[in-house]
C-alpha cells in the first residue's frame with residue numbers, strides 16, 4: 001500500500017492500543033481514507049491483513065458507514081443530511097440545487113474533479129435542519145431558499161449561473 005510514512009506510523013501506533021487487532025479496524029479505515037481520500041479494493045485487502053480479518057468484513061464496514069468512501073471524492077465534498085427532520089425542511093431540494101449548480105451528479109464528482117455531492121444520514125443537528133457538511137464543516141438551516149447564496153458564500157463563488165429552470169430543480173425540465 002502506498003501510504004504516507006506518517007500514516008503508516010499512526011497505523012502501527014493505533015493497532016496495539018486495542019486488546020484485539022480486529023478492534024482497530026475502524027480507526028485504521030479512517031486513517032487510510034484520510035491519506036488516500038477513499039478506500040480502494042487494494043486498501044481493503046491490505047487493511048484486512050493488518051488487523052487480521054477477512055477482506056469481506058472490511059468491505060461490509062466500508063459500505064455500512066456513510067463517512068467511508070469506496071470512490072474518490074471531489075476536492076470539496078458536499079454532504080446533505082436526508083434524515084427525517086432535514087428531509088421535511090427541504091434537504092432533497094437543497095441537494096438537487098447543489099448538484100445542478102456544481103455540475104456534480106448525486107454520489108458522483110463534477111467533471112473538473114472539484115466537487116462531489118452526496119446524501120448522508122443524521123448529522124446530529126436536527127433542530128436546525130437542513131444540515132449540510134462542506135468537507136468537515138457543519139452548516140445549519142441551509143434551506144432551499146438559502147442554498148443559492150450559501151453556494152456562493154461557502155462553496156463556489158463562480159458556481160454555474162442559475163438555470164431559468166428553478167422548475168427543473170423541481171423535476172419540471174422540458
Ligand code: FES
Nearest residue numbers: 081086123125126
Ligand atoms: S435529521 Fe438532519 S441532522 Fe438530524
